[in-house]
Amino acid sequence: MKIDFYKHNLEDIDRQECMNVLHSLFLTTGEVVSRFEKAFSQYTGNEYVVGVNSCTDALFWR
Numbered sequence: 001m002k003i004d005f006y007k008h009n010l011e012d013i014d015r016q017e018c019m020n021v022l023h024s025l026f027l028t029t030g031e032v033v034s035r036f037e038k039a040f041s042q043y044t045g046n047e048y049v050v051g052v053n054s055c056t057d058a059l060f061w062r
Contacts, residue, residue: 028053 021032033051041049052058 037049
């Protein structure tokens with residue numbers, strides 16, 4: 001699959017997940033972020049994963 005960097009590649013499930021977060025109490029923490037971190041950890045085989053809001057945030061993570 002080719003994904004152009006300047007085009008959105010969002011499916012309906014992605015949009016629905018975003019709406020679920022926007023209607024929840026927490027935008028950047030909470031159950032959705034925990035699920036993402038756990039799934040990403042399993043996908044990459046890394047023991048520790050931290051979800052951040054931007055590349056800049058990730059680069060300055062200590």
